Amino acid sequence: MILVFVEHFLNEEGVAIFPQWITNIRAVLQAYDGFISIKQIKDIENENRCVLELHFTNLKLLREWAKSTEHDQFIAQLKEYRLKKQRSQIFEYV
Numbered sequence: 001m002i003l004v005f006v007e008h009f010l011n012e013e014g015v016a017i018f019p020q021w022i023t024n025i026r027a028v029l030q031a032y033d034g035f036i037s038i039k040q041i042k043d044i045e046n047e048n049r050c051v052l053e054l055h056f057t058n059l060k061l062l063r064e065w066a067k068s069t070e071h072d073q074f075i076a077q078l079k080e081y082r083l084k085k086q087r088s089q090i091f092e093y094v
Contacts, residue, residue, distance in 0.1 A: 001036065002062050003091045004054040014081025018050045025074050032068075034061025059092070 010018060022040045029035045036055035043049040056062040065071055075086075 001093045002056045002059050003093065004056070004062065005041075005089045005091075006052050006054065006086055007088075008050040008052075008078055008086045009083040010050050010078065010081045011083060012048075014078060015048050015050055017081070021074070021077065022052060028070050028074070029065070032061070032065050034058060035065070059090070062090070 008014070008018065019040055022038060026038050029038055034057040036057060038052060038054045041051050041053050043051065054062075056065070078086075
């Protein structure tokens, strides 16, 4: 199983819409092969961080999602709020 942490660096307005953005992307992801879950995680020392945790069954299917038109459309929705490019960390359970 693949675990991905993605941090989006957003202005105040972006931080406010981030939870709904996660909900919207979850609805689309449910149709993707290999998708397991997505959720927002909260940094208890910095509540303004926008971090999500994503689980896929394998790296191949994760990469298919990352190259999809839908993925690009969701990333584009955050563009006007972005302070800098998002940062991803990908892990595999062993």
